[in-house]
Amino acid sequence: MKHLPNSLYGFAISLFVFWCGTWCVHLLAICYGKFKLHKKSSKCYNESPLPAVSILKPLMGIDPNLEHNLESFFTMDYPVYELLFCIEDSVDPAVSTVESLMTKYPQVDATLYMGGSKVGVNPKINNMQPGYSAAKHELIMISDSGIKMKNDTLLDMVNNMTEKYALVHQMPFTCDREGFAATFEKVFFGTVQSRIYLSADLLGINCHTGMSCLLRKSVIDELGGLRAFGCYLAEDFFIAKAIRDKGWKMRISNQPAMQNSGICDISSFQERLIRWAKLRVAMVPTTILLEPLSECMVLGALASWSAAILFNWDPLVFYLVHVLTWFLSDWILLSIVQNGSLSFHKFEFVVGWLLREISGPYLFLHALWNPAIRWRRRTYKLQWGGIAYELPSVNINLSTKRLLLS
Numbered sequence: 305m306k307h308l309p310n311s312l313y314g315f316a317i318s319l320f321v322f323w324c325g326t327w328c329v330h331l332l333a334i335c336y337g338k339f340k341l342h343k344k345s346s347k348c349y350n351e352s353p354l355p356a357v358s359i360l361k362p363l364m365g366i367d368p369n370l371e372h373n374l375e376s377f378f379t380m381d382y383p384v385y386e387l388l389f390c391i392e393d394s395v396d397p398a399v400s401t402v403e404s405l406m407t408k409y410p411q412v413d414a415t416l417y418m419g420g421s422k423v424g425v426n427p428k429i430n431n432m433q434p435g436y437s438a439a440k441h442e443l444i445m446i447s448d449s450g451i452k453m454k455n456d457t458l459l460d461m462v463n464n465m466t467e468k469y470a471l472v473h474q475m476p477f478t479c480d481r482e483g484f485a486a487t488f489e490k491v492f493f494g495t496v497q498s499r500i501y502l503s504a505d506l507l508g509i510n511c512h513t514g515m516s517c518l519l520r521k522s523v524i525d526e527l528g529g530l531r532a533f534g535c536y537l538a539e540d541f542f543i544a545k546a547i548r549d550k551g552w553k554m555r556i557s558n559q560p561a562m563q564n565s566g567i568c569d570i571s572s573f574q575e576r577l578i579r580w581a582k583l584r585v586a587m588v589p590t591t592i593l594l595e596p597l598s599e600c601m602v603l604g605a606l607a608s609w610s611a612a613i614l615f616n617w618d619p620l621v622f623y624l625v626h627v628l629t630w631f632l633s634d635w636i637l638l639s640i641v642q643n644g645s646l647s648f649h650k651f652e653f654v655v656g657w658l659l660r661e662i663s664g665p666y667l668f669l670h671a672l673w674n675p676a677i678r679w680r681r682r683t684y685k686l687q688w689g690g691i692a693y694e695l696p697s698v699n700i701n702l703s704t705k706r707l708l709l710s
């Protein structure tokens with residue numbers, strides 16, 4: 305140890321400190337998850353009138369669960385809300401799904417907006433713009449197509465929107481679905497994603513993923529409306545940033561967002577993770593270093609090396625204990641986020657967890673390698689900072705277009 309150059313010794317110390325910091329993140333996430341998640345929403349309607357909410361549902365294409373998921377918005381236990389369905393393309397098969405639900409529940413205030421409005425590059429913002437302009441209420445909820453609501457999800461979000469808050473978002477999670485791909489998604493959202501999301505929320509770091517969020521319309525209007533974020537693909541991150549820059553607070557709600565898309569396969573999920581990684585790299589370049597470094601397998605190897613240098617500990621034993629403890633800590637966190645029995649066997653968790661941990665660094669490298677971003681039927685590139693521009697797409701005929709929509 306005496307003969308080591310100072311710089312290498314310093315590097316080993318920094319790695320070891322980072323490793324300790326990562327365990328603090330594990331601990332924070334578990335404690336905060338236990339404290340915050342799944343608390344019952346108890347506000348009684350008679351106490352004070354609940355504010356009305358305009359719910360924006362940007363839709364594109366259908367999947368086997370879409371009707372069931374959308375129906376959960378018609379049957380919520382909440383006094384006053386309106387549903388604003390936004391569909392860009394009038395030949396989209398989602399149109400008939402929405403229309404049949406509107407016929408089935410005539411008592412629910414629901415409107416369908418078609419055609420979108422090109423206010424920027426972000427197709428989700430363009431799609432939602434007509435609905436946003438028509439929204440009647442001060443509280444706006446943006447909810448992606450794959451989200452399923454519980455009876456009291458909206459109540460829970462509204463309860464979290466207290467005086468100083470202008471953004472309440474749901475931590476992404478998944479419904480119980482059949483198959484290994486569903487297990488893999490649940491393992492991802494319930495472990496690595498929950499760990500970062502919970503600790504970021506606790507420490508006041510912007511980690512907003514906009515699949516289900518509640519906003520104050522007056523604040524968004526003051527910032528220039530949704531259209532002001534149309535130049536970004538990651539509108540969620542920039543909406544949260546702008547809200548905080550104005551002095552407002554944001555936080556997660558007690559219930560996680562229950563994603564329940566009927567399309568569930570490993571390769572399209574990994575494509576989605578790669579797309580998200582590309583967004584993060586462009587918006588927060590420090591993640592280029594932080595993300596691979598905070599992966600279990602990578603960090604374990606580096607920390608074993610530094611422990612061997614600093615304390616002369618056996619690197620193999622250190623590595624195995626590190627991986628095993630990480631695994632157990634992830635299991636505990638997943639159980640907290642799930643809040644009930646898991647829909648898969650423990651062995652499936654082991655396989656899903658290993659696949660996630662091994663594929664994580666590879667997917668990240670993949671994202672760095674090819675910066676073009678494919679989102680549904682369009683392709684984009686990002687400038688450093690996050691401003692997006694669309695790449696010209698190849699001409700596709702109508703039948704291919706239908707295929708992409710379905």
Ligand SMILES: CCCCCCCC/C=C\CCCCCCCC(=O)N[C@@H](CO)[C@H](O)/C=C/CCCCCCCCCCCCC
Pocket residue numbers: 322325326329497500501503504507509510511512513514538539540541580581583584588591594595598
């Ligand atoms: C000492 C330990 C340090 C731990 C460092 C952790 C490094 C960060 C690793 C992974 C980041 C994962 C971010 C998870 C959520 C992202 C999902 C997502 O990409 N959503 C996008 C699409 O909807 C969205 O536009 C992005 C939103 C947020 C991006 C935030 C990036 C910065 C994250 C840094 C968080 C550090 C938290 C550390 C907690 C102590």
Ligand SMILES: O=c1ccn([C@@H]2O[C@H](COP(=O)(O)OP(=O)(O)O[C@H]3OC[C@@H](O)[C@H](O)[C@H]3O)[C@@H](O)[C@H]2O)c(=O)[nH]1
Pocket residue numbers: 361362363364427428431447448449450513514515516537538539540576679680681
């Ligand atoms: O071209 C599009 C693409 C997507 N959308 C809508 O946008 C929502 C999210 O789309 P996807 O499910 O494909 O994408 P993700 O789940 O990855 O989105 C997530 O990451 C990117 C962020 O900008 C989003 O806010 C976040 O929800 C859906 O409701 C979808 O219907 C459009 O309206 N038009």
